[in-house]
Amino acid sequence: MALYILRRIALSIPALLGLILLTFVLSRVVPGDPAATLAGDAATPAQIAQIRAQYGLDRPILEQAVIHVRQVLSGDLGNSIFSGRPVAEEIWQRLPATLELTFVALFLATLLGIGLGLVAALDHNGPLDHLVRVVSVGGLAIASFWLAIMLQLQFSMEWNLLPLRGRLDVALGQVPRLTGFMLVDTLAIGRFDLFLDALRHLALPAFTLALPGLATIARFTRSGVLEVLQKDYVLYARAAGYGRFRLAAIYVLRNAVTVTVTQVGLLFGALVSGAVAVEAVFDWPGLGTYAVQAILSADYKALLAVTLVIGVVYAVVNVAVDVAQAIIDPRVADQ
Amino acid sequence: MMHRLLRCARLVLLLAAAPLMASAQTAPRPLVWGDTLPATLDPHAIFDVPSQFILLNVYDGLYRYQGNPPRLEPWLAESHTVSADGLTWEFTLRAGAKFHDGSEITAEDVVYSFRRLLAMRRAPAAAFTPVLTAEAVTAVNPRTVRFVLSRPYAPFLSALPLVAVVNPRVLSQHVAGDDWGSAWLAANSAGSGAYRVNATNYQPRVSLDLERFPEHFSGFAGNPRPIEAVRVRPVLETSTRVLALLRGEIDATDSYLPADQVERVDRNPGTRVARDESMRVFVIRMNNQRPPFDNHDVRLCLAHAFNYEGFNNVVLRGFVARNAGPNPNNLWGNPENLAPYAFDLARARTHCDRARAAGVDLSRPLEIHVQNELQQTTQAAQLFQSDLRRIGINLRIVPNTWPNITSATARAETTPDMWIHWVSTYFVDPENWIGQMYDSQFHGTWKASSWYSNPRVDTLLRAARESLSQEERQRLYAEATALVVADSPDIWVYNTVNLRGLSRRVSGYSFSPVGSGGEVRLMSLEN
Numbered sequence: 001m002a003l004y005i006l007r008r009i010a011l012s013i014p015a016l017l018g019l020i021l022l023t024f025v026l027s028r029v030v031p032g033d034p035a036a037t038l039a040g041d042a043a044t045p046a047q048i049a050q051i052r053a054q055y056g057l058d059r060p061i062l063e064q065a066v067i068h069v070r071q072v073l074s075g076d077l078g079n080s081i082f083s084g085r086p087v088a089e090e091i092w093q094r095l096p097a098t099l100e101l102t103f104v105a106l107f108l109a110t111l112l113g114i115g116l117g118l119v120a121a122l123d124h125n126g127p128l129d130h131l132v133r134v135v136s137v138g139g140l141a142i143a144s145f146w147l148a149i150m151l152q153l154q155f156s157m158e159w160n161l162l163p164l165r166g167r168l169d170v171a172l173g174q175v176p177r178l179t180g181f182m183l184v185d186t187l188a189i190g191r192f193d194l195f196l197d198a199l200r201h202l203a204l205p206a207f208t209l210a211l212p213g214l215a216t217i218a219r220f221t222r223s224g225v226l227e228v229l230q231k232d233y234v235l236y237a238r239a240a241g242y243g244r245f246r247l248a249a250i251y252v253l254r255n256a257v258t259v260t261v262t263q264v265g266l267l268f269g270a271l272v273s274g275a276v277a278v279e280a281v282f283d284w285p286g287l288g289t290y291a292v293q294a295i296l297s298a299d300y301k302a303l304l305a306v307t308l309v310i311g312v313v314y315a316v317v318n319v320a321v322d323v324a325q326a327i328i329d330p331r332v333a334d335q
Numbered sequence: 336m337m338h339r340l341l342r343c344a345r346l347v348l349l350l351a352a353a354p355l356m357a358s359a360q361t362a363p364r365p366l367v368w369g370d371t372l373p374a375t376l377d378p379h380a381i382f383d384v385p386s387q388f389i390l391l392n393v394y395d396g397l398y399r400y401q402g403n404p405p406r407l408e409p410w411l412a413e414s415h416t417v418s419a420d421g422l423t424w425e426f427t428l429r430a431g432a433k434f435h436d437g438s439e440i441t442a443e444d445v446v447y448s449f450r451r452l453l454a455m456r457r458a459p460a461a462a463f464t465p466v467l468t469a470e471a472v473t474a475v476n477p478r479t480v481r482f483v484l485s486r487p488y489a490p491f492l493s494a495l496p497l498v499a500v501v502n503p504r505v506l507s508q509h510v511a512g513d514d515w516g517s518a519w520l521a522a523n524s525a526g527s528g529a530y531r532v533n534a535t536n537y538q539p540r541v542s543l544d545l546e547r548f549p550e551h552f553s554g555f556a557g558n559p560r561p562i563e564a565v566r567v568r569p570v571l572e573t574s575t576r577v578l579a580l581l582r583g584e585i586d587a588t589d590s591y592l593p594a595d596q597v598e599r600v601d602r603n604p605g606t607r608v609a610r611d612e613s614m615r616v617f618v619i620r621m622n623n624q625r626p627p628f629d630n631h632d633v634r635l636c637l638a639h640a641f642n643y644e645g646f647n648n649v650v651l652r653g654f655v656a657r658n659a660g661p662n663p664n665n666l667w668g669n670p671e672n673l674a675p676y677a678f679d680l681a682r683a684r685t686h687c688d689r690a691r692a693a694g695v696d697l698s699r700p701l702e703i704h705v706q707n708e709l710q711q712t713t714q715a716a717q718l719f720q721s722d723l724r725r726i727g728i729n730l731r732i733v734p735n736t737w738p739n740i741t742s743a744t745a746r747a748e749t750t751p752d753m754w755i756h757w758v759s760t761y762f763v764d765p766e767n768w769i770g771q772m773y774d775s776q777f778h779g780t781w782k783a784s785s786w787y788s789n790p791r792v793d794t795l796l797r798a799a800r801e802s803l804s805q806e807e808r809q810r811l812y813a814e815a816t817a818l819v820v821a822d823s824p825d826i827w828v829y830n831t832v833n834l835r836g837l838s839r840r841v842s843g844y845s846f847s848p849v850g851s852g853g854e855v856r857l858m859s860l861e862n
Contacts, residue, residue, distance in 0.1 A: 082374040152575070157578055164584055174535075298738035
């Protein structure tokens with residue numbers, strides 16, 4: 001197993017190196033002059049040229065690429081060309097918000113998705129199966145931007161139940177940053193009222209983000225369970241007198257969710273990188289909104305760092321998924 | 336059935352949320368300002384509309400604009416003198432003004448601030464670098480600062496409010512290499528303004544907390560109930576911004592509320608819309624050095640083909656004021672009875688036909704670049720596209736971003752055929768508009784991106800820049816404006832009426848085109 005894990009990690013390294021180079025080249029060939037943006041509204045051409053030289057933007061692109069790779073490998077992501085602050089620091093401030101939102105969304109998607117998929121399979125072609133199908137198709141088809149606004153209108157404006165935006169009510173005071181995860185930090189300082197407020201702020205963005213994933217997981221679980229239900233051992237277990245739900249819980253689900261685990265892993269990466277629209281509508285101060293601001297201000301250092309962080313998240317999750325699969329089904333590691 | 340289910344769901348949620356809602360309601364709410372934050376808090380590193388909020392609330396300058404129309408008022412300086420040749424300016428500082436650390440503001444601090452600005456050479460320095468060197472700023476005594484300009488520069492005083500006075504004693508502890516403390520000041524403050532930054536809760540472009548500085552020299556005169564705490568929480572999406580205001584989560588939107596939301600915000604009992612004519616001109620640029628825009632008839636054709644009334648009165652619902660030339664209507668320096676171009680397709684067709692007869696090729700599609708995130712630029716381009724089609728001109732709309740377009744305007748060859756933007760108030764002088772837009776010495780900057788060149792206009796604008804007589808400057812700018820409008824290098828559409836959604840618990844809101852009404856010192860709050 002250890003060899004298997006090491007092999008998976010080793011395979012991620014060239015992929016990440018490729019990502020660093022590719023994103024750098026892409027960021028420098030698209031139009032847009034960060035020096036002009038940095039110089040500001042009232043800058044003269046001389047000021048822009050000076051900034052270009054100061055940041056090495058006037059050097060040959062190959063030289064810039066080598067410098068960039070060397071910097072990243074030494075752990076230096078550079079300074080934001082716009083705010084002048086270290087990019088790593090800015091990302092470090094934003095990453096927990098995105099991860100918290102992603103974890104909660106993924107938890108919702110997995111819990112509800114597996115549950116719905118199982119129920120649908122057990123009621124194959126029955127009314128519950130049809131209902132889950134409607135939810136799945138709807139979940140995949142509805143644009144998260146639209147859903148977010150609809151949820152805001154209904155739950156915040158119409159019913160006045162949940163907050164519209166942000167991570168915490170400004171009138172409730174400040175939470176010292178311990179981990180950056182609001183749910184953890186509020187509990188750590190013993191403020192349960194703030195914890196509940198953070199949870200209420202999470203509800204709408206997490207559900208919006210979770211819905212497409214929920215639909216995917218429900219579909220994969222349903223088809224996986226249906227396939228396992230056809231196996232001989234299930235038939236014999238049934239003959240031995242196991243009840244439907246006991247059978248499903250003990251024999252079917254574990255064999256059926258291998259594919260679902262892969263989906264959950266892929267979904268995690270997709271949620272981290274795909275939270276842009278949800279973060280924008282709910283003013284969630286995470287990596288998504290940071291990336292949008294970086295794009296609009298041509299802050300290529302920030303953009304490269306965001307891409308790299310998302311790439312690392314993908315790589316880590318991929319390894320974790322491979323390991324999880326090997327644990328659920330040891331035959332995977334032997335292959 | 337569905338209704339009953341929804342009602343049940345609502346009841347369950349209400350019960351679950353009840354204890355929390357009660358606790359949220361009992362706490363007093365600070366002012367929640369929903370406008371955009373700048374990328375950095377360093378007042379010498381950047382100058383754009385969001386950074387003015389920091390400049391006005393966290394820092395002080397020698398002079399400051401107040402009210403609408405803006406009056407230039409002594410601020411940290413109580414008076415000034417200027418030599419007969421217009422080169423030597425001396426400012427006397429008011430006594431007793433203090434930085435947030437309690438130390439008194441002296442002439443040396445002003446000198447340090449200007450030297451830092453000039454050394455960093457970032458955006459706000461652009462107004463001074465052509466006429467001022469670091470050595471030319473000196474402290475005559477602890478309360479007198481002297482500036483010696485290399486040549487007369489009439490907008491000098493108008494541009495002074497751009498410069499924040501920073502505290503060198505605080506900054507010197509955070510200098511890294513030759514950065515003048517810029518990395519530290521990006522997320523902290525070293526000012527003397529009516530509010531100070533709580534740096535522990537600052538997150539760039541996400542949240543900024545300000546606390547009142549009770550020892551501010553103004554003494555918060557005229558405001559018996561100044562606001563103690565401000566929470567700046569920018570709201571990215573327009574839809575969320577409006578909903579957050581209506582729901583009371585924020586007390587103010589930005590000052591560019593979409594026209595179609597005005598009625599909705601006004602109708603809501605707890606909110607209102609402040610409408611204030613600003614000095615921010617909406618302009619459609621044309622690259623005058625690229626065919627077919629190098630032909631005067633083509634430019635006139637296009638200027639008569641834009642449906643000004645339809646755009647201003649229907650699309651923008653009349654919440655703007657038609658503007659005839661490059662300077663805002665409400666600024667001095669415009670000729671009397673300056674007539675705006677009229678929407679007249681027959682006349683446009685005549686000019687285009689005349690251009691074609693002169694051999695101009697109008698068959699290629701013309702490109703107009705719009706700013707993706709600013710819907711109005713797209714709306715204007717679409718309206719223009721449909722009218723131009725009626726006179727046989729094909730207009731292609733290219734979505735783009737501000738950084739991309741402004742970097743493209745560095746050279747005439749890369750500047751788009753046409754693009755749309757606003758020119759905001761950086762300082763209140765025609766130099767900010769016609770001076771920097773149509774004097775050919777500014778070619779390569781986004782403001783001069785029509786690449787217009789007229790030697791007579793250059794002479795007039797340069798003379799106006801150096802003249803010490805207000806009457807003469809008025810005359811020179813009026814003549815230059817008349818010439819520019821006759822040449823039609825661009826299409827000037829309207830002067831902005833700023834629309835800011837406000838909670839009714841905010842009183843004392845006072846708009847000025849510099850800062851767009853973001854001076855919290857003047858406001859009060861009902862809790």
